[in-house]
Amino acid sequence: RHTKMSLAAIQKIKDGTVSSKATKCEYDFHGTIIRCDSKIEYACLNYFEINHNVINIKRADKAIDYSFGGKNRLFLPDFEIRTDNGIYIVECKSNVCGKTLNEKWRYYIETSKVKKEVLIEWCEDNGYKSFWFTKNLHNKFYENLKIKKIT
Numbered sequence: 001r002h003t004k005m006s007l008a009a010i011q012k013i014k015d016g017t018v019s020s021k022a023t024k025c026e027y028d029f030h031g032t033i034i035r036c037d038s039k040i041e042y043a044c045l046n047y048f049e050i051n052h053n054v055i056n057i058k059r060a061d062k063a064i065d066y067s068f069g070g071k072n073r074l075f076l077p078d079f080e081i082r083t084d085n086g087i088y089i090v091e092c093k094s095n096v097c098g099k100t101l102n103e104k105w106r107y108y109i110e111t112s113k114v115k116k117e118v119l120i121e122w123c124e125d126n127g128y129k130s131f132w133f134t135k136n137l138h139n140k141f142y143e144n145l146k147i148k149k150i151t
Contacts, residue, residue: 025147029057034079040092041078043142044133048081048088056082060089066118068111075115081131089123090131091115 027034027045034057036042048054060077067073079090093112116132123130135142 025149027057029054032057035059037078038092038094039145039147040094040133040135040142042147043135043138043145044090044092045079045081046145047133047138048083048090052081053084054081055084062089064115064118064122066114068114075111075118077119086129087127088129088131089119090133091119092133095134095136 025036025039025042027036027042029045029049034045036045045057048057058080060080062080063074063076065072065074077089077091079088079092081088081090119132120130122128
């Protein structure tokens with residue numbers, strides 16, 4: 001049942017039908033439009049373009065298995081970015097903190113830790129480079145970033 005739910009959620013992500021409160025936007029990479037589900041994803045692509053010789057960017061399409069809470073699950077990283085230095089599988093995550101986090105955010109934080117470990121291992125096993133992007137990686141840049149929102 002959990003595998004079916006994970007597969008259904010991944011398909012929604014691939015189809016772009018996931019509903020969230022995050023800022024939806026589009027990143028223009030040399031005339032190719034990459035759909036971003038949040039400002040953090042947009043910032044990541046911009047960061048890569050500024051700091052790496054990027055050859056190609058696409059939404060990731062390989063789901064990665066992981067276990068959490070005794071259940072097998074899948075997650076779909078955000079991007080596959082080809083550079084002259086290799087291919088990066090990239091996951092973008094918000095930093096959530098505070099003393100009074102509700103259960104939803106606790107779950108987000110705990111699964112993020114597991115996903116990061118699994119992403120690193122999966123990339124090492126499959127000849128990719130892993131990259132975990134957070135706005136704290138370059139916070140001043142993130143805060144001043146101007147994006148064009150879409151609906």
